[in-house]
Amino acid sequence: MAAGKPAGKILILATESCAYPGADAVGQGHMSYPANTYVLRVKAPVLFPEKFYLDCFDKGIAGIIIMSCGVECPYEGAYEALAKRIDRVYELMKERGWDIRRLRLTAICTVCTRAFINEVKQMHDLVAELGPPGQEQQLAAAGSA
Amino acid sequence: MSTPESPKETTGTGKVGVYVCYCGGNISDQVEVEKVCESLRQLPEVGVARSNMFMCSDPGQELIIEDIKSGKVDRVVIASCSPRLHETTFRSAISRAGGNPYLYEHANVREQVSWVHHGSEATAKANRLVAAAVAKAALSEPLQPIRVDVQQRAAVLGGGVAGMKAALELADRGLEVILIERSPFLGGQVARLRHLAPFGEDAAAVIAELAGRVQEHPAITVQTCAQVEGFDGYIGQFRLQVRRRPPEAEEYADQLAAGSAAGAQLGDVVPFVGIMPQRLPENLEEQEITVGAIILATGMRPYQPLRGEYGYGDLPQVLTLPEFTRLWHAARSQRQGDLLVVQGRRIRHLAIIHCVGSRHIPGVHDEGGRGYLNEYCSRTCCTASLYTANLIRQTYPNTRVYEFYRDMRAFGRGQEELYAQASDSQVMFFRFRAGEEPQISPTSEHPTAPVLIRVKDVLTFNEELEVMADLVVLAVGQEANPVPGLVELMKLPVGADRFLLEVHPKLRPVEVAVAGIYLAGTCQAPFDVGETCSAAAAAAVKAAAVLTRGYVELDPFVAEVDLSRCQGTGACVEACLADGALTMVDMTVDGQNVRRAQVNPALCLGCGACVAVCPHNAINVKGWTLKQYEAMVDAIVAEDLAA
Ligand SMILES: Cc1cc2nc3c(=O)[nH]c(=O)nc-3n(C[C@H](O)[C@H](O)[C@H](O)COP(=O)(O)OP(=O)(O)OC[C@H]3O[C@@H](n4cnc5c(N)ncnc54)[C@H](O)[C@@H]3O)c2cc1C
Ligand code: SF4
Numbered sequence: 129m130a131a132g133k134p135a136g137k138i139l140i141l142a143t144e145s146c147a148y149p150g151a152d153a154v155g156q157g158h159m160s161y162p163a164n165t166y167v168l169r170v171k172a173p174v175l176f177p178e179k180f181y182l183d184c185f186d187k188g189i190a191g192i193i194i195m196s197c198g199v200e201c202p203y204e205g206a207y208e209a210l211a212k213r214i215d216r217v218y219e220l221m222k223e224r225g226w227d228i229r230r231l232r233l234t235a236i237c238t239v240c241t242r243a244f245i246n247e248v249k250q251m252h253d254l255v256a257e258l259g260p261p262g263q264e265q266q267l268a269a270a271g272s273a
Numbered sequence: 274m275s276t277p278e279s280p281k282e283t284t285g286t287g288k289v290g291v292y293v294c295y296c297g298g299n300i301s302d303q304v305e306v307e308k309v310c311e312s313l314r315q316l317p318e319v320g321v322a323r324s325n326m327f328m329c330s331d332p333g334q335e336l337i338i339e340d341i342k343s344g345k346v347d348r349v350v351i352a353s354c355s356p357r358l359h360e361t362t363f364r365s366a367i368s369r370a371g372g373n374p375y376l377y378e379h380a381n382v383r384e385q386v387s388w389v390h391h392g393s394e395a396t397a398k399a400n401r402l403v404a405a406a407v408a409k410a411a412l413s414e415p416l417q418p419i420r421v422d423v424q425q426r427a428a429v430l431g432g433g434v435a436g437m438k439a440a441l442e443l444a445d446r447g448l449e450v451i452l453i454e455r456s457p458f459l460g461g462q463v464a465r466l467r468h469l470a471p472f473g474e475d476a477a478a479v480i481a482e483l484a485g486r487v488q489e490h491p492a493i494t495v496q497t498c499a500q501v502e503g504f505d506g507y508i509g510q511f512r513l514q515v516r517r518r519p520p521e522a523e524e525y526a527d528q529l530a531a532g533s534a535a536g537a538q539l540g541d542v543v544p545f546v547g548i549m550p551q552r553l554p555e556n557l558e559e560q561e562i563t564v565g566a567i568i569l570a571t572g573m574r575p576y577q578p579l580r581g582e583y584g585y586g587d588l589p590q591v592l593t594l595p596e597f598t599r600l601w602h603a604a605r606s607q608r609q610g611d612l613l614v615v616q617g618r619r620i621r622h623l624a625i626i627h628c629v630g631s632r633h634i635p636g637v638h639d640e641g642g643r644g645y646l647n648e649y650c651s652r653t654c655c656t657a658s659l660y661t662a663n664l665i666r667q668t669y670p671n672t673r674v675y676e677f678y679r680d681m682r683a684f685g686r687g688q689e690e691l692y693a694q695a696s697d698s699q700v701m702f703f704r705f706r707a708g709e710e711p712q713i714s715p716t717s718e719h720p721t722a723p724v725l726i727r728v729k730d731v732l733t734f735n736e737e738l739e740v741m742a743d744l745v746v747l748a749v750g751q752e753a754n755p756v757p758g759l760v761e762l763m764k765l766p767v768g769a770d771r772f773l774l775e776v777h778p779k780l781r782p783v784e785v786a787v788a789g790i791y792l793a794g795t796c797q798a799p800f801d802v803g804e805t806c807s808a809a810a811a812a813a814v815k816a817a818a819v820l821t822r823g824y825v826e827l828d829p830f831v832a833e834v835d836l837s838r839c840q841g842t843g844a845c846v847e848a849c850l851a852d853g854a855l856t857m858v859d860m861t862v863d864g865q866n867v868r869r870a871q872v873n874p875a876l877c878l879g880c881g882a883c884v885a886v887c888p889h890n891a892i893n894v895k896g897w898t899l900k901q902y903e904a905m906v907d908a909i910v911a912e913d914l915a916a
Binding site: 171 | 878
């Protein structure tokens with residue numbers, strides 16, 4: 129990782145039946161990725177209300193990747209409910225002037241090691257570009273001034 | 274081995290015990306374990322923070338047990354390998370110490386830290402993840418596992434060697450077994466072999482013995498032409514919809530005709546087909562069965578070369594090993610002297626090509642029409658080739674045998690001897706590099722003319738050699754036999770090689786992530802028959818351990834309503850994904866008659882769809898509450914955590 133200012137923190141909500149074992153598989157393959165990433169094991173990310181995401185950004189988390197099971201979700205209907213919720217979170221983020229790319233909904237399987245690394249790298253580059261949450265408003269304000 | 278013990282002093286006032294594992298260097302090579310302990314001791318929730326060379330070892334577990342017994346610790350955080358490996362180990366250690374096994378959190382600092390990050394970054398990240406686990410543990414409530422009665426019956430899917438062996442192991446332990454086989458026959462792929470390398474057992478005799486015992490065993494019910502088409506439930510109480518249907522017009526037509534031609538009765542071995550233990554169903558038969566455990570023994574399929582691969586399909590002189598085995602059987606019965614004669618053709622020179630359909634290398638080999646590569650070694654084909662070569666040399670000394678191999682993998686008892694024997698009996702070896710496979714071309718239009726094999730031979734320092742052969746045998750490997758229906762229904766993990774995936778290749782080799790479902794035989798990976806039987810016996814013993822206990826304890830991670838917060842909005846009931854798991858019921862709370870949400874723990878999936886929609890956060894999944902996640906995020910963003 130580039131030296132200097134530490135990169136913003138990235139929260140990864142990883143499902144216990146797909147993405148969490150996927151993250152383990154990345155480790156078993158000794159494939160390196162940026163260390164500003166914190167994986168939280170979840171049964172299903174449908175558990176989190178809109179406010180949880182907004183609070184995370186308020187607390188200073190720079191990016192959130194939801195690594196779900198996608199259509200492979202063991203809880204039928206959960207993925208669809210999650211996708212709808214994330215759309216609402218995007219609306220709320222826009223209202224706050226936040227870049228919605230800070231929140232990403234993906235599907236990562238137990239062996240999707242390359243996809244895992246790609247997602248992490250992309251979010252890492254994005255938060256490096258955007259800075260801490262809220263910075264984009266300042267940038268926009270500076271731009272329009 | 275010396276165990277690095279941390280000093281015991283602590284500035285914490287809480288009773289969270291933190292235990293950080295060195296994992297014999299796997300973690301400590303990157304993460305400064307003592308520094309993590311030191312930093313964690315600063316947290317007010319933490320009572321003790323210790324390290325050990327191997328936390329999963331007896332001395333490691335003893336540390337936790339002693340701390341709980343002495344009252345220093347009432348909840349535990351382990352920082353080690355993935356919780357998927359040792360969560361149950363540590364829960365049971367806590368129980369043995371008299372603690373509640375759910376007052377426990379896990380920080381994954383091996384797969385998700387030391388194996389992917391280096392140096393100070395790894396230590397800093399480990400620190401935060403352990404601090405987050407402490408924050409969660411501090412908010413944990415003691416929970417009781419949900420106890421479910423077990424149906425003392427197992428379903429075994431697949432009637433090859435693995436399925437039959439697993440069924441017998443279970444039945445011999447007094448357990449009822451339903452053996453479900455898709456085809457009309459028992460025996461699987463072994464029924465298509467003649468002799469079993471390396472020792473040469475008669476394949477038909479092996480399956481006849483197993484199938485005979487299976488049919489006679491009073492505890493085993495066999496259902497052929499049957500498949501599982503519906504599935505729900507959980508360990509101890511799986512419900513399966515089983516359908517038996519008559520084969521479609523062309524399905525199994527050749528095999529059934531072979532049986533009739535041989536005048537085989539039910540239970541007889543039909544060479545290269547298997548054993549038909551019961552009549553074909555006349556109509557569709559549907560049945561629901563309830564079982565406590567499921568063993569998957571759906572096997573593999575031999576690799577089928579693409580048209581044109583080594584001339585296969587274009588040149589009649591090119592056959593696969595299973596095809597040759599059948600012809601060999603016919604040739605033996607019409608033996609004509611010291612020269613092998615196949616379909617009337619005299620075979621003076623026979624070539625065997627190894628690694629057909631196995632050990633593909635991305636960028637070197639082409640997916641062809643398959644859409645995938647088989648990157649693994651099939652493990653049985655070198656030995657089967659050597660066995661075949663020896664057999665030919667012994668039986669028909671005037672037939673020369675050439676083996677074209679990439680690497681020789683004759684591991685295991687009795688296999689090296691086959692290799693030595695092949696050299697002694699003048700089998701000639703040529704070695705090729707990946708991407709420089711032998712090229713086969715016809716020498717004339719005539720289908721009986723020999724073919725020309727060109728190879729760049731590593732053994733003669735890359736000399737380009739040409740060999741004529743009357744017959745080319747392709748040593749095809751083992752491919753996954755896809756079972757998409759079962760994968761979909763049971764949410765089974767599938768590896769990159771398309772075989773079913775175990776939880777851990779070393780520590781939990783016959784279990785899948787779904788509790789109560791076990792893997793037996795080649796549905797998991799290429800195995801020979803001996804290895805298949807070992808795996809099947811292991812799966813059966815695992816299943817028997819669950820079934821004979823009579824009950825299982827399930828994690829209590831289901832929704833729970835906090836009646837002090839619930840206002841009866843009913844939003845959770847609407848959001849719930851499992852029918853009947855959440856309902857609104859009339860009840861009395863604080864002397865008031867109210868309508869509130871109620872959870873049926875047996876039906877709740879624990880997904881948390883209800884949690885997100887409650888405006889009062891009055892419903893949570895036990896062990897995974899929203900407050901706990903918020904506390905973890907707080908620990909991750911905390912400014913003051915020494916790195
Ligand atoms: C070319 C070749 C040569 C070999 N030579 C040797 C040798 O010399 N020595 C040796 O030890 N091993 C040899 N082997 C390996 C041997 O064939 C396997 O070890 C053995 O067949 C594995 O048995 P199994 O029961 O796991 O699978 P299989 O034999 O594949 O049996 C699986 C069974 O499951 C059934 N099934 C599949 N799907 C379903 C479903 N959805 N529901 C119900 N039933 C289902 C199938 O119909 C089949 O009956 C060889 C393999 C190959 C390919
Ligand atoms: S066992 Fe031998 S022939 Fe088969 S894939 Fe492995 S190396 Fe190749």
